[in-house]
Amino acid sequence: MNFSSFYNIGNQQPNLEFVDVRLNRDNMLFLDPRLIELHNDPFSKRMQERIAVFWGEFIKAVKAKNRKKTYEILGGLKEPAETRLGYANDNSRGNAVARKLKPKMIKAIEQNKAVMSGVLKHFCDIELFIEDVSSDRISDITTKIIKDVLIEFTQEQCKLYNIPMKSVWQEDIFDHNKVEWVKRKVLLPIYFGKPVILVPKNIVRLEGVAGQNFKCFYRFAVRNFIQYDHSMLEDVSGTGRGGKILLRDVQLEHPISKESLSNWVLKYGKLLVDYKSDILTDRLRVLSDREIMNIVYSEDLFQAG
Structure with a gap:
C-alpha cells in the first residue's frame, strides 16, 4: 500500500x-x-x-x-x-x-x-x-x-x-x-x-552512496596526491617493471581508512576542495x-x- x-x-x-x-x-x-x-x-x-x-x-x-x-x-x-x-x-x-x-x-x-x-x-x-x-x-x-x-x-x-x-x-x-x-x-x-x-x-x-563517496575520495587522494609525495613513498615497494611503483603498491602501503583521509586533508590543503569540485560535484544527481x-x-x- x-x-x-x-x-x-x-x-x-x-x-x-x-x-x-x-x-x-x-x-x-x-x-x-x-x-x-x-x-x-x-x-x-x-x-x-x-x-x-x-x-x-x-x-x-x-x-x-x-x-x-x-x-x-x-x-x-x-x-x-x-x-x-x-x-x-x-x-x-x-x-x-x-x-x-x-x-x-x-x-x-x-x-x-x-x-x-x-x-x-x-x-x-x-x-x-x-x-x-x-x-x-x-x-x-x-x-x-x-x-x-x-x-x-x-x-x-x-x-x-x-x-x-x-x-x-x-x-x-x-x-x-x-x-x-x-x-x-x-x-x-x-x-x-x-x-x-x-x-x-x-x-x-x-x-550505499556514502560508502561509494568514501572509496572514491580515497582513490582520488592516492592518484592525485599520495603517489606524487616522495615522503609517502619511502616505504613503498614497487612491483612494476624495473621496480616502478604502481598505484596498487601505494594502496597496499596506505590502505583505505577514514583516519588516513583525515590526516591527508590536513597534509594536503587542497585535497578535500579539489575532490568536491573535480569529482563529487559530478557524482551528485x-x-x-x-x-x-x-x-x-x-x-x-x-x-x-
Missing part, C-alpha cells in the same frame, strides 16, 4: 513531488544532505539553515569539551519512523542512533584532527571521515534535524490533494533558533494510527522517477505504471 493509493491521489511517482512510500514496510531510500545543499527552493534553504545551525553548535560544544551541551544537541537523534525511509521499522538499527551512535560519534569527532582543526566544516562531509556513519545513519540524523520542515512540506502536499490530517504530538523537533529539541502538536496524515511524514523526492539517494519507483512500488504496480 503506497501513500498515493491509500489516499486515492490519482497520481503515481512521476507526477508527485514526494517519495510515494509504501506505508506498511521500509523503503530503501535515504535522505542526502548533499542533495539538500544542491537546491535553492524555499524548503531546501530552510533545511540547509537547520543543518548548518545543528552542526555548528555541535562542533562548538565538542571543541569546548562541554559534554552536557553536546549530549543535549544530540538528544533528539532517535529513529525517524514517520518517513518510512531506510530502516525505519528496524528497531535495533533505529535505536542504535540514540543508544550506540551518540557516544561513538562524540568520541570519533573529538579524536578527529580534520574536524577539530576546522577543515571539516560541513555536516555532509562526515561520511568521509567518521567511522560508523554511512548512508542510513546520515539519513536518520538529517531527517531529525529538518523534521519541522518535512512536516510543513507534508502539510502542503496534503492540502494540495485534500488528504485528511489529524493533530498528533511529535517529539524531537529541532528548534534551530533555541538550539533545542521540542515537543509539538502538529497536523499529519495518519495510517492505521501512525503518522506519516513525506519527503521531497529530489533529496533522496540509494543505499537527483534520482530519476524510475529509480525511485523500483524501490517503492511492487512489481505489479510498477509494470502497470
